[in-house]
Amino acid sequence: MKIDISSTAVEKGLDIAKNFLEKLIIPSVEETGLLLKEQITSWRFKNQVRMLNKAQNFCIENNIKPKAISLKLLCPLLENASLEDDEFLQDKWAILLSNMVDSEQNIENHVFPFLLSQISKTEFLILEKSIFLRKERQIKKWLELNSFSETKESEKKKIEDEIERLETKNYEELRIKWKLQNEIRKLDEMESIIKTELYRPEYINENDLEEFEMANLIRLGLVKNLPQHNVYTNGTEIRNDRDSDYLTIDDLEINIESDGELYIITELGDLFIEACKNKN
DSSP states (O other): OOOTTTTSSOOOTHHHHHHHHHOOSOHHHHHHHHOOOOOOHHHHHHHHHHHHHHHHHHHHHOOBOOOOOOHHHHHHHHHHHHOOOOOHHHHHHHHHHHHHBTTOOOOOOOOOOHHHHHHOOOHHHHHHHHHHHHHHHHHHHHHHHHHHHHHHHHHHHHHHHHHHHOOOHHHHHHHHHHHHHHHHHHHHHHHHHHHHHSSOOOOOOGGGGGGHHHOOOHHTSSSSEEEEEEEOOOOOOOETTTTTSOOEEOOOOEEEEEEEEEEOOHHHHHHHHHSSSOOO
């Protein structure tokens, strides 16, 4: 039975949604029955229409020419989006669809709609916040590293020239040389510290989420936990054997204790949030 979805009985935005949807699939909307299924509620139907209208607006704003995508991808996306009642997440569904139909991005991925259907607004915002803070820190550290690198080599050269001028014939000159060499090591250590801070992951504050929310993000592979441990040894003795080529440590015990966990966003989490981000 053919359904006439252009009927005036359907809300105003339906024609816009139909025209946009026809650009995304090869069969006609009437043939697929994507928007009108048996027993589908009016509420879910309106959500689909609203989301499709928003998706088309995002495409227009970002100069995206929609391409056809697989029904295997589109049908679950529309089905899950129709259940969303939070306006913030409705926008994310629309953005995700607009990005998926963008030929320039090529991010057709069947897991993204599933992930979006499984998380709450709070969980999404925490992931988004983590990526924002990491990018903000990386920009700051890149600027700091570039500025430091510009002066480091000249400072290092000055110190090396000063060391060369020392004759080191007495203890005082040796002491000055050691001090200057230590300054060179500090310059290298400072560069290493900046790079470590630049490339380290952004840790998610576990207090920002309930335990079940963190567990859900870990279940979905969007966040992973890194167990932290303290390692220490007990007091021990080093045997003084002058005839041996090696030092021997007696009764060495190494103790490892758990010291909680750190939580970081995974590569999948990065890609997922990026897929739900407005192109502009």
